[in-house]
Amino acid sequence: MDASLYLGLRWLPPAPADFSQRCRELAASPDISGAAIAALARHALGSGQLNRLAGVITAALDSGRALEPLVPLTLGLVCNATSDTLRAALIVTAARHGFALKCVGTGYNQVVQDALAPDSALNLARPDIVLLALDHRALPLQPAPGNEAASAQMIEAAFQHVDLVVRGISQHSGAACIVQTLARPPETLFGSLDYRTAGTWRTLCEGFNRRLADSLDGSRNLLLDVANIAETVGLATWHDPAMWNLAKLPFSDDALPLYADHVGRLLGAWRGKSRRCLILDLDNTVWGGVIGDDGLDNIRIAEGDAAGEAHRSVQAAALALRERGVVLAVSSKNNDEVAREPFRSHPEMLLREDHIAVFQANWQDKASNITAIAEHLSLGLESMAFLDDNPAERGLVREFTAQVCVPELGDDPAFYARTLFASGAFEATLYSEEDRARAADYQANAQRVALQQQAGDIQAYLHSLDMELTLKSFDAPGRARIAQLIGKSNQFNLTTRRYTEADVEAFEHAADCLALQVRLKDVFADNGMISVIVARAKDDSLEIDTWLMSCRVLGRKVEHAVLQKLCAHARSLGLKTIVGEYRPTARNRMVEQHYANFGFALRERDADGRTTWTLDAQDGPPDILPMRIVDLTLAARPVLDEA
Template sequence: MSQTLYSTLAWLPTPPLEFTALCRALPTDSADPGPQLQALAGFGLDENQLTRLSRAIEQARQDGRSLAPLVPFRLGIVSNATSHFLVPALVATAARHGIALDCIEAGFDQAMQEALAPDSPLKLAQPDAVLLALDYRGLPLRATPGDAEAARQTVAAVLDHVDRMRHGLRANGKTICILQTLARPVETHFGSLDLVLPGTLRSLIDAINRGLAERVAASNDLLFDVAGLAETVGLADWHAPTLWNMAKLPFASTFLPLYADHACRLIAALRGKSRRCLILDLDNTVWGGVIGDDGLEGIVIGPGDPTGEAHLAVQQTALRLRERGVVLAVSSKNTDEIARRPFREHPEMLLREDHIAIFQANWNDKATNIKAIAEALSLGLDAMTFLDDNPVERGLIRRLLPQVAVPELPDDPALYARTLLAGGYFEAVTFSAEDRQRADFYQDNARRIALQQQAGDVDGYLASLAMTLTIQPFEATGRARIAQLISKSNQFNLTSRRYSEAEVAELEGDPDCLGWQVRLADSFGDNGMISVVICLRSGSDWQIDTWLMSCRVLGRRVEEAVLQELVAAARRQGIERLVGGYRPSGRNQLVEEHYRKLGFELLDRHPDGSTEWTLNVDDAEPAANLPMEIRHLGGAMNSPESQRSTQSAASLL
């Protein structure tokens, strides 16, 4: 049963019978087929269906049709095994995750040549990332059972081999390498002793995988844990000796959709497309039974009962996701007081009210409730995942809110938690201290919004928050979070430009760049890093290359405060104008009038909807009565001579 879950991507709905006809019609029926392509990719597709969909995508691309809202991404693939069968599956699967993928494939077993040759086609294509799809059978592995020193040398040689490829492929300093762990073979020669003896193939592969993980932890590269994936479905099923002998295919074609889905999750996470909120149904999802009918004593939760333990596993999973920053919400057709009773009174409940950021228990349809949850959290619908045992409710949300992820659930509640996690909705490429606190950030913000609605007087409410805005130049400590915020911010993002950690590090040392990380704290708690600004000097202008902000702090005049500080910093640097641009991405309509609201003048408007704006520094007026204290750490520019002590730039206006 577990293998079927993974091999068929059973958390996704079954494709329609007319799937092939829909794919054929797409390139000709729609001028902008992106949304339809993404919708078709959202089913649990087999290898042939993925190939069919990839052809439709390529045809639309060749015909010059827009694939928006799919985000472009160029992926290089190098392997010491046959890899051409991966490309159609990756292209089609990427659409499921909101990515318009373009693949550049190296020749068979040409990984090192492609990495070292300065004019290799792959390097000339300047991919965003390169997948090093390595198989242990193509690496210089020599088993030396019992010889620890020889084993150490073998592991070092293999890791050095990988490092040479990584460094060669990253010659431009920007390409990210996605390193695969090695799926070990099924066969053992010493039985259980294989794990004990140094130099056996198993112990060598384990050591290499640990070495790959260490390299990723110390770099900007990503790890694709193929070894863990193979062990999840079973090594004996993953490896197909006949296919390897015939065509050097590294794993059974049955698992091609699964491999492609996991690879594309990483790419999507790199582009900020991981989900951030888990919305839970209650009856027969979080507990067994119907609280309104069965009462507190009649619902089933907890140890000693198979159904109770199954629902307890759902709660444990939700809590673990919350610990890593996923926001929890509730959407239940119920009376509010009745729905809250188990959270308050049931002794076996793990989830409590203070774990839930937004609690929607009423008799509205769930689509309405989910939209209200997204609005209250200042998150897009594409950040939501909805878990519900009822297939009718799942179908309704898929139809009315296609941006929301809705995993299919099996009949057996014991598999609910496994199915949710198998969907990979919350894939991460980094993890920071702020990630641990993110659920609290959003929960606190929901409380702020609720208080604001009660207060009525917005200015008085903002003043009561006792906000402190802290502005600091880019630096090593905040680098990972800066890159993460740049990749994940979509709604309040003027240009939607993306920068990796390596690129952020380059900006830190550029004397003509102003890079600011902005944090906000208030009486409810610390919001963490909530804004990033990048300005590039062009003569006497500062071009505002990037300006983004977390939507959870909207309506708190943060953008006015940041502009005030930008103007002050510009005057100190002899800058005469701020020049900003708006680039529509399909998700950032929120900030279309951002510069106009801040007093900029329109310079130009382009056919694609993008605009250019300018503000003369000498003409800028300070914002009146900002409801926050502003602090600076470090200098306004990245050059050493511009460093200054902590102060509020407002006093310089």
């Protein structure tokens, strides 16, 4: 398998034979749904198919259709090339990743003008995010062989040019930006010596890319590594001089679907849609053979055996993902004891039982098992990716749990791991120490669920966790993680307002603002930061702007402790009421009754389903909670409240 894995998006199922007919039916449907559009977009589509489906989506949005459950998103597109075909590809790919995308274009090669003019169409559209699709031809870079000083000046000038555009967009539209690295031209001046010579395309592009990457922290503006995409498929394949000369397309037509998919997965990661759990089939996926038939000694995972090494590469990939924070689970049609035996006893196994957070080996259908795994981990199905060699099982999971990412696999297990990574299921925009520890956190959560099932009495179970909850004001060490949680949390998020790291810092210093970061420890693990709250004093009320929480700590009375704090803070300021707002989205329905459940009174409901709630500050939850509360917002030293 060559570059066709990537250029053909081979991790996606092929387009159905009646694709055009389905597009016509969608266009004619009076009740066109986002789910139906997304289902069609989740195929490997070529340029013509992308154009056709983009027309259906654009017409639906222009007619005022909401296209739920797709999330509305406006993307600004700034580029130095022809953008029509790119715009269509982005619209369809965004639907694949969960968005109903409106794309706002700019004039051809009007990059600086559109960015810096407050009244440009781009800035007036107030996009959520802007894609700077600029290649090396848009920047002040020209070969200067051997001239180190000129090379350094050009790299800095190119960076300042891009930075000027980013700052202009931020100032005039408030949008975040996606900024690209440069894919160098394949032509060389000196052959291999280009690598060592200042002022060649290779050193100029690499120098610019490093300067750009070092300037971005990921909490505000995002990096799209086009250089890596191009090198993966081959620079000569990526750059098509004929298409540039003919139509000013910055890359080959064959590469368009791949480029758009990388933008789509980056948008998904930015909005918290990347996967957090990898669920593994076992027979002929994690190892070669069928453990129930072949026995422990005859499954194939040994070094020196081509098939065995192919399956070991799947295990190595799973372990690498776990190391960066992805939680691992198993769904296998097997007897439980038989399925666990290789993990416990086979000397060539890289994966072991303690790497697996949830182990489902039974004879139920895998869609049901995956749903059970998601519930066990307190994660949504949209957080799951499933790897299985069996096309029938993949089809069943796609049919009944459409939110799960199911990479299509070919016949050769040597490419299973590569296909998994190529799918982009685990795209990230930020990476922190807490992200790295996430796999252990979810594994500990699975242990908590098991303990709860054994305990029976929920209060006894909560006390057995020996929890310690820490409340802190926003501070500099926590800013990046706070911004990450605000940007990614979707389910337990009352308003889903998005704030940058700069906004977080502003909350930190605002005199009228209660800005809390909440951390939780228990007998199993340190869960790290699990909740963020922003509330402001206004008139005689404390108004909750943002209240979000990690779903993995649901049911553990954390929200009760937070509301206690809000009420106590309001009373300390002489405020009479707590005001909360719920803004519905496709993904936060779980908290629709959050305020009602705490005794808030409904004050207002608008036509979009937004509700406003009030609570007397004297009516917070009872003081007795099954945890120690360390409140670092009240004094220089911890104040401990023992349950």
